[in-house]
Amino acid sequence: MSALEVSDLVLRLQGRILIGPLSFAVAPDRPTTIMGPSGCGKSSLLNWLIGMLPDPFTAQGTVRIDGVALDGLPPEQRRLGILFQDDLLFPHLTVEENLAFGLPAHIKRPGDRRNAVRAALDEAGLAGLAGRDPATLSGGQRARVALMRALLCEPWALLLDEPFNKLDTALRERFRATVFETARRRDLPVLMVSHDPADAAAAGGPVITLGGVNSPEN
Numbered sequence: 001m002s003a004l005e006v007s008d009l010v011l012r013l014q015g016r017i018l019i020g021p022l023s024f025a026v027a028p029d030r031p032t033t034i035m036g037p038s039g040c041g042k043s044s045l046l047n048w049l050i051g052m053l054p055d056p057f058t059a060q061g062t063v064r065i066d067g068v069a070l071d072g073l074p075p076e077q078r079r080l081g082i083l084f085q086d087d088l089l090f091p092h093l094t095v096e097e098n099l100a101f102g103l104p105a106h107i108k109r110p111g112d113r114r115n116a117v118r119a120a121l122d123e124a125g126l127a128g129l130a131g132r133d134p135a136t137l138s139g140g141q142r143a144r145v146a147l148m149r150a151l152l153c154e155p156w157a158l159l160l161d162e163p164f165n166k167l168d169t170a171l172r173e174r175f176r177a178t179v180f181e182t183a184r185r186r187d188l189p190v191l192m193v194s195h196d197p198a199d200a201a202a203a204g205g206p207v208i209t210l211g212g213v214n215s216p217e218n
């Protein structure tokens with residue numbers, strides 16, 4: 001997979017500059033962490049990437065993957081998987097139905113859709129839970145369903161908006177390892193927003209502190 005490249009982003013809130021000018025590239029082997037104080041615009045940056053920046057914000061700049069300018073595409077055509085701090089599973093759908101929700105529209109045949117969901121359940125070690133109500137799963141199982149749902153759209157990159165925040169320490173470490181290993185296997189660029197230096201250390205790539213860029217590795 002190619003790098004996710006952000007160039008000359010300037011993000012304004014009600015006319016005032018919140019971020020930028022900011023340029024960076026996220027290579028698949030360099031999971032990148034965005035840090036910075038509360039309110040500095042970390043989630044807004046992710047919202048801009050997925051094309052869901054709300055009204056009081058405006059943005060200039062470009063984002064490209066593999067030569068494709070994402071900012072020219074509507075949100076539904078931007079193949080970006082995203083995980084939030086809440087797993088956002090639909091409570092009225094089974095695990096299998098939640099996963100099917102992540103499938104891309106181009107997989108049409110019911111047999112193909114079922115197979116893709118089964119493969120995701122197997123990969124996440126969730127085989128056997130297909131028919132379960134998400135409320136009956138453990139926190140770790142729910143987190144893995146959310147991860148696989150984000151990956152079923154065959155994304156070009158994975159975005160993380162503090163998805164480890166609400167997990168207890170042991171689960172947090174396990175799920176964090178699962179996320180980075182899964183992304184590495186798929187050769188996906190990962191851009192993570194976090195407040196926790198341990199998350200950045202687990203990511204292992206550059207840290208972008210809004211207002212300046214530094215890499216612990218360089």
Ligand SMILES: Nc1ncnc2c1ncn2[C@@H]1O[C@H](COP(=O)(O)OP(=O)(O)OP(=O)(O)O)[C@@H](O)[C@H]1O
Binds near residue numbers: 036037039044056
């Ligand atoms: N819909 C909105 N309308 C007006 N202002 C907003 C809106 N959403 C966010 N803001 C403001 O924009 C700024 C950036 O918010 P954002 O959520 O991107 O920050 P953040 O760095 O992710 O914060 P946190 O670390 O607390 O999650 C904040 O000052 C916030 O109050």
